[in-house]
Amino acid sequence: MTAPTLGYIATRPDDDPIVVAGTDFSKVGILSTSADADADVFPLNTPIRFSSTDPAYLSKIGTGYLADALQLLNAQLKGLAADVIVVRVAEGASSDPTTKLSQTLANCVGSAGSNTGLYAFLTAAEVVKAVPRLIIVPGYTAQQPDGTGVANPVMAAIGPVLDTLRAFMPYDVAPGSADAAIAGRETMSSMRMMPVGVAVRAYKTVSNVTTLTTMPASPIVAGLFVRQDNNLGGKPFDTICNQPVYGIADVSRPIAFSLIDGSTEGQTMLASDVSIIVSGQSANVDAIADGGFVFLGWETCDISENWRQAHQVxxxxxxxxxxxxxxxxxxxxxxxxxxxxxxxxxxxxxxxxxxxxxxxxxxxxxxxxxxxxxxxxxxxxxxxxxxxxxxxAPIFLVAQNDVRKYRPALDALVATVIANTGNLTATV
Structure with a gap:
């Protein structure tokens, strides 16, 4: 186009400062099993994206760990919904329980070459136009098949996936005891992982029959992150520590906790970077709350002090x-x-x-x-x-109060008495 000899020229300079929209870090990736899910809606090893409360998908998800995860996730959102990306994997085919578990764990890990298992999340941006920034694998991270001190195969494999996606992972460690939970945490080292050392009990309805069922707690933690992100307009800068937990009837085992006694089991687990859920106690002023259930946790598995707080990561x-x-x-x-x-x-x-x-x-x-x-x-x-x-901003963890006598109050007391009664002199 030739510039006019007499006229008007408009240009659009492209070297001015720019503004970009923020990225949603609340999308949740859930990988687990559900043998009775609708295979047409949830084909194996395929990212499927939907709203976590959409009945069209919930009615097809089956009754396995995926259904439990969505139930607990939704319970934390106060009527809102999460943007979820579900990857369903197959259970092992063996009739031997140990072999079946090993096969299932292998299916969860999957293959980088064929984009199966965990690696299916790496295709989510292309397949469903979204990237999961919170990832959970409920039901398959707490096992240590070869014994204490050996990392769970899913957790051993997922680190590079989390780094590539810039994702964060709440994960379940053995919930049976503090020692077992801490042993599971000690097998991992990553600023993108937060271990949870207790399971929960929640009511589950299948074929119009409701039962109290033990479920992994990692979906609760993911839900708390989504809830807190929503309070900040979708930004992931807030902590989830000391937040109420909804939708559960009990924890899998009681964990003793006191605000003033560092030797309690709950305090010991927190000191070892293992998050917990504890019950409130109205009769105990040293409890974390008067009632209900409360999540306590903030630590990642990072060995450095720089990135130990999950909200900062x-x-x-x-x-x-x-x-x-x-x-x-x-x-x-x-x-x-x-x-x-x-x-x-x-x-x-x-x-x-x-x-x-x-x-x-x-x-x-x-x-x-x-x-x-x-x-x-x-x-x-x-x-x-x-x-x-x-x-x-760091998290507020400990309040120390140095209590001393305030003697000026006694001088004030004497001054008040004198002002009110006069400087009396006793006469005999």
Whole structure:
């Protein structure tokens, strides 16, 4: 098109600071078994996306672990629904229980080459146009087939999948005792995993018969994350510790807990990074609540102190994706002062929005672009280097109160008496 000699020219500069929409980190991936599910609706090893309360899917999910997971997940959402991506895998075919379990665990792990089992989640973005950022495998993470000290095969395999998806995984460890739960936790090391050391008891209805059934607790934890994310407009910056648990009748075993006694079983499990669900006790002022059931947990399985709090890991993943989405708008452009300044300002504006949110997503930040990080040789190769310093809010864990006598109150008492009665002198 030729520019006019006399007229008007409009342009659309593309080097101004940009804004990108946030990413939903509340989509839940659920992988497990359900032998009586409708195979047409839930084919094996295929991501199926739907609203967690959609009766068209719930009526076809069967009665296995998948149905239990959706029941407990939905119970935490206060009438809302979660965006779920379900992958159904087959149970083992052997008549021997031990062999059958081994086969089922192998089906859960699946194959990277054929995108089965866990690896089916890696195809979700293409198949169902969504990425699960919370993943659970209810029913198949607590077993240690070769004994204590050996990692569960599903947990041993899922780490790279979580890293690729920037996903977080609440997972069940052996619920029978504190020692067994802690032993299961000790087999893992990842900032993307949160072990849960107790199962729950919930009412389940099959063919119009209702029974009290023991179920894995990991779907509850996923539901709590979704619930808290929703309270922040879909952003994953809040903690789920000390949140009420709904939809259960009991825990699989009572866990003693006291706010003031660190030697109780619950405190010991928390100290070992194992999350728990405890019951409230109206007659016990040292309990966590007066009644109901409460989730207690915040620790990941990371060996570093930097990423031990689950909400901080998920929050930083959100920021990483946000900064990646901003940066990809600039890739391929010529490196000019205007382009680099626009990129840096776009990152700065995004972080500023997080600080100014109510409540704030992060406490503060600093983005550094320095000469030391960007030599002429690096810039010539098209490489720009920044450093982001981001401080997220830590969780409030312990309140210490140093109680001392306040003697000025006694002086005030004497002064009040004198003011009210006068400076009396006894006369004999």
């Amino acid at each position: 998920r929050g930083q993943d959100y920021i990483d994706v946000e900064e990646q989405k901003i940066t990809r708008k600039y890739l391929g452009k010529r490196i000019t002062p205007r382009v680099v300044e626009s990129w840096l300002k776009s990152l700065d504006f995004a972080m500023l929005d997080h600080v100014k949110a109510d409540p704030p997503d992060i406490l503060g930040y600093k983005i550094v672009f320095s000469k030391d990080l960007n030599s002429a040789n690096q810039v010539e190769l098209g490489m720009l280097h920044i450093q982001s310093y981001i401080q997220q």
